[in-house]
Amino acid sequence: MVNSLTALSLPPLFARIVPELSLDRAFDYSIPDFLVGRVKVGSKVKVPFGSRTLVGFVLELRERAEVEKTKPILELLGESSYLPAALLEMAQWMKHYYCASLGSVMMTLMPKSVRHADAKFKERLWVTKIEGIPEETVAKEVHRATKQREAWEFLQFKSEGWLSDFTKEAGISVATWRALEDRGFVSIHSKTEERLPWMEMPTQPFLPLVLHEEQQQALAMILKEMTENQPKPILIHGITGSGKTEVYLQAIHEVIRAGKRAIVLVPEISLTPQTMERFHGRFLGEKVRIAVLHSHLSDGERHDQWHQIREGRAQIVIGARSAIFAPMPDLGLIVVDEEHESSYKQEENPHYHARDLAVLRGHLEKIPVVLGSATPSLESMLRVEEGKYHKIRLNRRAGAESLPMIHLVDLKKDFGKKGKKQSMLSETLVAAVQARLDRGEQSLLFLNRRGYSSSIQCPQCGVVQECAHCSVSLTYHRQKGRLQCHLCGEGKAMPRSCPGCGFDDYAQSRHGTEKIEEVVAAVFPKARICRIDSDTMNTKHALHHALKAVSNREVDILIGTQMITKGLHFPWVTCVGVIDSDLALQIPDYRSSERVFQTLMQVAGRSGRSDLPGEVYIQTKMPFHPAIQFARHHDIDGFYEQELEFRRTVGFPPYCRSILIEWKGKHEEMSQRISDLQSEEIRKAVAPFGEAGYVSPAPLHKVKDLYRFHLFIKSRDHFAMVNALRPLIERFQKVKEVQVKIDVDPYHLT
Numbered sequence: 001m002v003n004s005l006t007a008l009s010l011p012p013l014f015a016r017i018v019p020e021l022s023l024d025r026a027f028d029y030s031i032p033d034f035l036v037g038r039v040k041v042g043s044k045v046k047v048p049f050g051s052r053t054l055v056g057f058v059l060e061l062r063e064r065a066e067v068e069k070t071k072p073i074l075e076l077l078g079e080s081s082y083l084p085a086a087l088l089e090m091a092q093w094m095k096h097y098y099c100a101s102l103g104s105v106m107m108t109l110m111p112k113s114v115r116h117a118d119a120k121f122k123e124r125l126w127v128t129k130i131e132g133i134p135e136e137t138v139a140k141e142v143h144r145a146t147k148q149r150e151a152w153e154f155l156q157f158k159s160e161g162w163l164s165d166f167t168k169e170a171g172i173s174v175a176t177w178r179a180l181e182d183r184g185f186v187s188i189h190s191k192t193e194e195r196l197p198w199m200e201m202p203t204q205p206f207l208p209l210v211l212h213e214e215q216q217q218a219l220a221m222i223l224k225e226m227t228e229n230q231p232k233p234i235l236i237h238g239i240t241g242s243g244k245t246e247v248y249l250q251a252i253h254e255v256i257r258a259g260k261r262a263i264v265l266v267p268e269i270s271l272t273p274q275t276m277e278r279f280h281g282r283f284l285g286e287k288v289r290i291a292v293l294h295s296h297l298s299d300g301e302r303h304d305q306w307h308q309i310r311e312g313r314a315q316i317v318i319g320a321r322s323a324i325f326a327p328m329p330d331l332g333l334i335v336v337d338e339e340h341e342s343s344y345k346q347e348e349n350p351h352y353h354a355r356d357l358a359v360l361r362g363h364l365e366k367i368p369v370v371l372g373s374a375t376p377s378l379e380s381m382l383r384v385e386e387g388k389y390h391k392i393r394l395n396r397r398a399g400a401e402s403l404p405m406i407h408l409v410d411l412k413k414d415f416g417k418k419g420k421k422q423s424m425l426s427e428t429l430v431a432a433v434q435a436r437l438d439r440g441e442q443s444l445l446f447l448n449r450r451g452y453s454s455s456i457q458c459p460q461c462g463v464v465q466e467c468a469h470c471s472v473s474l475t476y477h478r479q480k481g482r483l484q485c486h487l488c489g490e491g492k493a494m495p496r497s498c499p500g501c502g503f504d505d506y507a508q509s510r511h512g513t514e515k516i517e518e519v520v521a522a523v524f525p526k527a528r529i530c531r532i533d534s535d536t537m538n539t540k541h542a543l544h545h546a547l548k549a550v551s552n553r554e555v556d557i558l559i560g561t562q563m564i565t566k567g568l569h570f571p572w573v574t575c576v577g578v579i580d581s582d583l584a585l586q587i588p589d590y591r592s593s594e595r596v597f598q599t600l601m602q603v604a605g606r607s608g609r610s611d612l613p614g615e616v617y618i619q620t621k622m623p624f625h626p627a628i629q630f631a632r633h634h635d636i637d638g639f640y641e642q643e644l645e646f647r648r649t650v651g652f653p654p655y656c657r658s659i660l661i662e663w664k665g666k667h668e669e670m671s672q673r674i675s676d677l678q679s680e681e682i683r684k685a686v687a688p689f690g691e692a693g694y695v696s697p698a699p700l701h702k703v704k705d706l707y708r709f710h711l712f713i714k715s716r717d718h719f720a721m722v723n724a725l726r727p728l729i730e731r732f733q734k735v736k737e738v739q740v741k742i743d744v745d746p747y748h749l750t
């Protein structure tokens with residue numbers, strides 16, 4: 001039967017809506033007369049649901065409902081909160097690919113402060129002077145009302161502003177302003193005040209540089225891809241300091257010139273004032289608005305930034321992982337800087353990967369996606385090999401400096417001075433740092449572990465202080481005098497002697513940044529030392545101040561964790577020391593090698609950025625480990641060739657997709673039994689589409705008093721695999737004794 005509505009082409013009368021619930025269902029509702037034409041795909045609405053009223057999102061407009069009886073939409077919440085079509089398509093894809101519920105995906109897509117039923121802009125009263133009123137009229141009317149006279153005079157300097165500011169600045173009451181309003185001399189009305197996040201505003205423009213040849217080729221490739229019907233992503237594989245950011249900036253400039261917009265993803269950690277200043281400085285005076293999205297925004301700021309983006313008032317969005325969901329209209333380009341970074345992977349449901357979603361969004365919006373890195377992920381390298389991405393190399397440093405010289409220091413041979421209480425600083429490294437101090441240059445010491453000493457082990461009885469709730473050792477934080485668990489945060493005071501045998505001189509077998517700071521201070525008593533890790537950088541501007549101090553050369557030795565390896569520019573740092581490169585290699589994960597190689601290359605990139613040559617010292621007990629050897633020789637191609645070959649032989653990602661199923665429960669035996677039974681079912685169901693291993697206790701077996709079990713699955717036909725898994729997982733999730741979760745393309749196997 002032909003639908004008569006279509007024939008008359010009336011607007012659709014039904015909407016498919018996903019209520020804000022982790023349900024995997026959407027429901028049809030009818031659109032009441034007063035909302036026809038106003039409800040759009042992505043609109044936020046209020047709907048009846050059972051006996052409750054819920055906020056929901058419109059996924060689709062339909063001419064007919066799937067069920068016979070539909071309830072009507074009750075209310076439209078804000079005409080402007082809807083999502084671009086590409087994002088809704090992304091939501092559907094995410095649901096299938098990540099085996100997630102549509103509700104959870106929709107919740108990920110929009111920040112809570114936007115989803116919330118009564119989210120709104122902040123309204124304040126705004127006073128405007130009415131122009132063109134003859135001075136005699138005013139004089140005649142208010143000459144005896146002194147306060148009103150004063151207020152009028154105040155308006156001669158400032159003809160408009162917030163009412164509350166006016167009452168404060170001029171010391172004139174609201175009643176007086178209202179009286180002027182009654183006389184028709186001013187208007188007072190409610191106006192939206194945008195809550196803008198704090199930003200470092202540049203004082204100087206950051207002018208475009210003349211691109212060197214490799215950069216020109218990269219830019220040309222991006223611009224050419226923009227004209228293609230279905231552009232391919234472009235991987236810019238450029239060593240640190242090769243001028244990738246300059247290429248992004250110039251490409252974005254072209255995008256804006258063409259009337260389009262850009263999203264730039266950076267790892268959360270590099271959303272530093274330096275980055276923001278660089279972007280702002282480039283577009284200074286060009287009326288380009290830059291929005292930011294990161295985890296430090298207040299709810300109000302996030303709400304306002306989101307709407308600013310959705311209404312197309314910002315041309316550029318810079319943000320961490322979730323900025324890939326920025327509801328930007330007319331997108332022209334997406335840039336993913338440091339595309340190999342594991343922080344792009346969300347570790348909670350729906351476990352998405354922002355780089356992969358960037359590529360998907362680029363595909364849906366038919367725009368190029370630029371992935372940049374000095375050490376690309378193996379996933380992206382393989383896509384290049386398969387011809388799915390273009391690749392361009394930037395091989396020389398833009399400022400014409402050379403790559404730093406990398407030295408390996410074999411810790412088995414080169415101990416520190418302190419003999420048996422090995423001091424963590426080899427003699428070689430001490431000499432290198434001393435040379436910098438003598439020349440007034442800076443050194444950077446990297447250790448990927450905060451705290452004082454990562455585990456406290458009794459040298460007499462061997463007992464290690466472990467967390468009572470998690471299967472990890474506690475970390476000693478000296479400043480607090482406490483042992484603390486880095487997984488659950490629980491802690492206790494540092495005991496004076498071993499609780500096992502009473503021995504009272506603990507050997508500190510491994511060492512955190514706090515300990516290094518103490519040792520460095522003892523070895524270099526005159527040096528000015530600054531430590532950057534998440535313990536010392538716990539206030540909003542602490543990192544900003546610390547980085548300023550480093551650039552102003554008020555610091556001689558910078559000690560830090562991961563936080564200092566990303567995208568920072570320190571021209572006076574000429575020596576980089578990696579305190580212990582072996583730690584990460586001991587993690588039972590097939591990606592360990594890749595991570596260590598990437599970290600070493602990134603840390604090495606922090607040195608020698610100006611005309612002063614840099615040197616890097618890698619302390620290790622495994623000097624012949626391939627990841628360390630390739631890093632030492634800056635042999636990036638060698639590393640990728642070997643690592644890809646290894647992954648291919650053993651059939652690991654990126655040569656297949658992988659899925660990790662996790663069970664977590666209070667009772668070890670019960671959880672074990674349930675995971676055994678359920679994993680058997682899974683093994684049978686997925687056999688046609690890939691292979692599942694056997695369930696086993698997770699490397700971190702106990703976290704926050706829950707026992708964890710893992711099942712690792714490799715899939716050949718991913719979507720078919722997920723289809724087979726979904727009903728099982730949904731059924732398993734109903735079992736109360738254990739929590740089951742599914743992580744597609746897992747990043748951490750521990």
Ligand code: ADP
Nearest residue numbers: 209210211212240241242243244245246398399
């Ligand atoms: P990356 O993002 O690859 O680390 P950047 O774009 O940050 O590289 O560039 C590194 C340094 O080189 C910056 O100080 C930048 O100002 C400078 N630079 C970049 N491109 C050029 C160029 N074409 N000419 C001169 N200096 C450049």
Ligand code: ZN
Nearest residue numbers: 467470485488
């Ligand atoms: Zn714990």
